[in-house]
């Protein structure tokens with residue numbers, strides 16, 4: 001075995017996710033935009049901390065790997081705001097699939113295939129692991145917006161119903177967290193942080 | 197079971213690591229300074245990609261958790277440049293221990309103790325898992341500096357010997373990567389990126 005250049009190329013490629021900006025603002029950082037690399041780290045630790053709320057058995061180690069890799073496609077496709085139009089989302093999905101093939105394709109075939117498969121599982125959101133991983137990716141922005149006067153919801157005039165829809169997966173994946181989300185959105189609404 | 201506020205407090209605290217700046221510059225981002233949150237994400241995926249180079253058996257899932265948590269102490273203690281003076285390092289260690297106690301202390305006692313223990317294992321660098329995790333934290337800046345004309349080495353006039361010392365753990369933890377590091381440092385030296 002010698003050091004595989006394909007792995008080093010992949011590792012170097014990861015640097016680019018640090019330049020992909022999200023709609024989330026960081027109050028501890030003069031409200032600069034969050035990037036998708038630091039976001040992925042935050043979601044992974046959120047999942048680790050909240051794993052005991054999972055209603056169905058999850059393999060937290062697979063969940064963490066899915067989360068660490070889930071946003072890599074944004075290197076090519078960019079981040080799309082969660083509450084964008086449906087038509088834009090469909091276009092984005094095609095871009096992301098092409099991106100996944102290119103980026104995981106930097107690895108050797110068996111390693112690349114393994115992580116492409118894991119990414120596809122996350123995207124499909126049908127297994128317990130994928131549903132829990134995706135639910136964590138969606139609940140974290142709620143925590144962040146709640147401590148920043150409504151954050152990206154307020155700036156983009158997002159409705160309560162849209163945030164509920166987006167977190168709906170929690171209803172079966174982690175019912176206690178779903179209840180918490182509902183309570184928090186009532187507070188957000190009464191604070192005027194959500195559009196009607 | 198209801199939602200634990202201590203976990204949510206901990207998750208919210210994590211946002212602060214996105215504001216801790218490192219000496220590493222990011223060429224894809226106009227050479228802004230890297231922060232410790234996105235760095236932690238990058239190291240975790242580096243470990244995942246390079247796990248097969250580990251000479252001794254490692255539990256990659258424990259390694260990834262250690263890496264995701266290893267820099268949290270910098271929220272209180274700040275990041276210290278790897279090539280700072282020894283005296284500064286000793287002081288930094290005390291600050292980091294206090295920080296670990298405070299930050300993991302935000303969790304409930306059993307969860308907090310569990311991750312404090314994992315962090316202490318990483319710091320001690322005596323187990324195979326911890327040594328591999330730490331080696332990954334140290335080799336990634338080499339990859340980054342090599343593709344950025346010497347990056348933080350060149351800016352801070354770091355010598356080849358210091359970089360070798362810092363990566364020495366690889367000699368037993370991952371000999372092939374140690375060989376790679378040596379080859380790369382020869383290149384860096386001949387490019388004039390290292391001080392003599």
Ligand SMILES: [Ca+2]
Nearest residue numbers: 235266267333
């Ligand atoms: Ca580090």
